[in-house]
Amino acid sequence: MWLEFDGHHTIVVNMKNYISSQPVGYHQISDVMDRIRGNALPVYTYIDISDLNVRDVDIICLIDLVWDLHEKTKNEKILKQICFIGASRRALVTWRTIAPLVPTFVSELIIFE
DSSP, X not given: OOEEEOSSSEEEEOHHHHHHHOSOOGGGTHHHHHHHHHXXXXXXXXXXXXXXXXXXXXXXXXXXXXXXXXXXXXXXXXXXXXXXXXXXXXXXXXXXHHGGGSOHHHHTTEEEO
16 A cells, blocks of 8 residues: 555655556545544645656646545545655656646645655
8 A cells, every 4th residue: 555544643655655556546545535534633644755756656647646635525624734755856846847737725735845
């Protein structure tokens, strides 16, 4: 599984598993989302991209997943922040390029550490 929930406030995306699971879809994480909803607490997502090759990410699929997550949770205040750890210069440039293409509700959640 590429999405791990600690049962409290933290979600970690395992990028190695995420890449190998592409194309990804909401159906892959619906069980985890149900656990998060059952917890009824806001969560913070951490994604270590320090070893990520941006070319390995299916960007369109990622955008579709984020949109699906939003559609299924838009009336719930679940996600407080998405923190990308270890972003390379290339990843930051890629983000600056695609940020205008993603909905504002997504871009406002994202920070880089």
